[in-house]
Structure formats: structure tokens, C-alpha cells
Amino acid sequence: MDISTKTTAIITPSEILTYWQGHRELTRRVIDAFPEKELFTFSIGGMRSFADLAKELLSMAVPTLEQVVKGKVEAYEEESQNYGTKAEILKAWDEATEQINIYWQQIGEEKFREVFNLYGQYNYPLIQNLYYIIDNEIHHRGQGYVYLRALNIAPPPFWERAPFGEPQ
Amino acid sequence: MDISTKTTAIITPSEILTYWQGHRELTRRVIDAFPEKELFTFSIGGMRSFADLAKELLSMAVPTLEQVVKGKVEAYEEESQNYGTKAEILKAWDEATEQINIYWQQIGEEKFREVFNLYGQYNYPLIQNLYYIIDNEIHHRGQGYVYLRALNIAPPPFWERAPFGEPQ
Numbered sequence: 001m002d003i004s005t006k007t008t009a010i011i012t013p014s015e016i017l018t019y020w021q022g023h024r025e026l027t028r029r030v031i032d033a034f035p036e037k038e039l040f041t042f043s044i045g046g047m048r049s050f051a052d053l054a055k056e057l058l059s060m061a062v063p064t065l066e067q068v069v070k071g072k073v074e075a076y077e078e079e080s081q082n083y084g085t086k087a088e089i090l091k092a093w094d095e096a097t098e099q100i101n102i103y104w105q106q107i108g109e110e111k112f113r114e115v116f117n118l119y120g121q122y123n124y125p126l127i128q129n130l131y132y133i134i135d136n137e138i139h140h141r142g143q144g145y146v147y148l149r150a151l152n153i154a155p156p157p158f159w160e161r162a163p164f165g166e167p168q
Numbered sequence: 169m170d171i172s173t174k175t176t177a178i179i180t181p182s183e184i185l186t187y188w189q190g191h192r193e194l195t196r197r198v199i200d201a202f203p204e205k206e207l208f209t210f211s212i213g214g215m216r217s218f219a220d221l222a223k224e225l226l227s228m229a230v231p232t233l234e235q236v237v238k239g240k241v242e243a244y245e246e247e248s249q250n251y252g253t254k255a256e257i258l259k260a261w262d263e264a265t266e267q268i269n270i271y272w273q274q275i276g277e278e279k280f281r282e283v284f285n286l287y288g289q290y291n292y293p294l295i296q297n298l299y300y301i302i303d304n305e306i307h308h309r310g311q312g313y314v315y316l317r318a319l320n321i322a323p324p325p326f327w328e329r330a331p332f333g334e335p336q
Contacts, residue, residue, distance in 0.1 A: 009177035009178070010177070010179060010180065010181055010184065010277075010280040010281060010295050011178060011179050011295060012178065013178055016178065019299065023303075044212065044314050044317060044318050045314065045316075045317025045318040045319075045320065046317060047314065047317050109178075112178040113178060124331055127178050127179060128331050128332060131187065131332075132327075135191075135306055136326070138303055138306040138307050138310065139306050139307075139309070139310040139313070139326055140310065141307070141310070142306065142307040142308065142309070142310025142311045143310045143311065143313060143314050145307070145311060146212050146213065146215065146311050146314040146315075147314075148213075149212060149213025149214060149215050150212050150213040151213075152213070158304070158307055159300075163292055163296050164296060164299075
């Protein structure tokens, strides 16, 4: 799994963390832009509410890092907690933000390229599973933008995100 | 702009290309899933049609790489061609797929971390501008999924994408 030393590193683990947290900060603002009721009830075309989509994102973020750090493979489980208010979701979001930062520091750089059988189902290099999780968040957040537009609410600009910064 | 040799490369330029083209192949299927008329006319909440969103994606992909390869900074311009049919968009998409592959091979590995003032507006390391373009595609494609669901059409599964593969 070693990368040849002639290969240029174009992104480092700490940049990926900054990139992900930049996306998560925007997703937080999208959650917050929903009116309390519509967050849980509004949907289009039989899709899930944005509260349910946010719950999926929460179910994937910390549990993934926890499995990697603890080296234990467990089946995927949708977050069991039922959030009843926007404030509860935002609180869980903020707690996840901290937990992600803590777990990330416990993942050695060499681990990102190693295959980890996430949830006993996704037997890929960790970095690939992490990209999937980030992409899935962007995908569902984009859907939240349509919900907000349909509710006549202007979503936060997509481009207002912290860039992952200068190389170290 | 050099990365210290102790930093682990967690993703290489050729993997980023595979990752992007994997996303582009899914976006192509989303374009193709729209009925001819609705591709150009359907929208929700005053948003753009998916044809217009696809046009934006086309406007950013090849022109970005072209500016980098040719080392010339020019203002961003929305694709001037007006596509009138789905077949025309898909043809442009496929041509872009090839052009992206060709231009990518002409970008030296060291270029990805260098700052390039894309469109004279986005003065970031190239890799950061490329991530923006990929994220923007995932974001808008997610919106296309809502359009399709609202039209009672099942979109192609989000997870059916080529992984970027084993490390080299």
C-alpha cells in the first residue's frame, strides 16, 4: 500500500479534515435555514425530510472514525436517537464536529491508504470511504437547497466555505 | 509550496482524475435520465433547469484545465453554445470527458499544489479549485436527483460509481 516517493502528495490528511469540516459547517447552516416544522416534514417526490438526511450524515461521520480508531468492524446502524427539534440536531452536529476532530488526530497518516472493511461492507482504503461520506453529504445538502428554494428560502451560498488552506 | 517528505500522500493526481471522471459518468446518467423536454424546462423554486446546470458544469471543466495547461488567465464565461437537445449535451459531455483526460496528462504533478489565479478570480492552489469544481458538480447533481424524483423518475443510484482505485 506504499506510495512511491516520486508521487507528489496533493492533499494531506489534515487538509482533508479542514475540507470536510468546511463542508460540515455549511451543512450546519443549511439545517439551521429550515423552519422548525419543515425541517422534519417537508419533502419533494417522496424523498426524506432534511432532518432525516442530516440524521443519515450523523450516522456515518463519527461511527466511521470510531470503528477505524478502535479497529472494530460493526454493521452500519442508522442513528437510533430520534431528534425532535432543530436544536437537538444542531447540538448533535456540534458534538460530532468535536468528536471528528478528536478521532482524526488518532488516525495515523499511514492508515488513510490502508483497506478498512467499513461496516463489514465497504472494503476499501479508508480515504475512499471518507470521500464517499463527504460526497454523500454534498449530495444530500444539494437536495436541501432545492427544499429551501421550494420553501422560498434563500440557502447559504455554496461557495462560502473555508478553503482547506495553504499546503503545510 | 513543497510538501515535507514526511507527509503521507493520501491521494495522487491520477486518482483525483479517476474520482472526477467517476462522478462525471454518474452525472452523465443523470442528464440522460431526464425526459427530453423536462431536461430543458423543469425546475423547482425558481432554480435553473438541469440542462442549464449541466451547461455550467461544462463551462467550468475543460476551460479550467485549458487555462492551467496553457498558463493563460481569462475571465470565466458561461459556455456560449446553446444546447437544444439532450443528445447535444451528451455529445458535449463526452467530448469534455476526452479533453479532460488529455489536458490532465499535460499537468505536471508539481502544478497541483501551485497557486493558479483561475479566471483571474480564484487565486488558490490548483487542487483547491479542482475540488471546488467537483464539489459543485456533486451539489448540482444532487439537485437533479430532486428534479427526477419530483418527475417520478428513479435516478441512478448515487453509490454506483467507479471507486478511484487501489493506490499505485
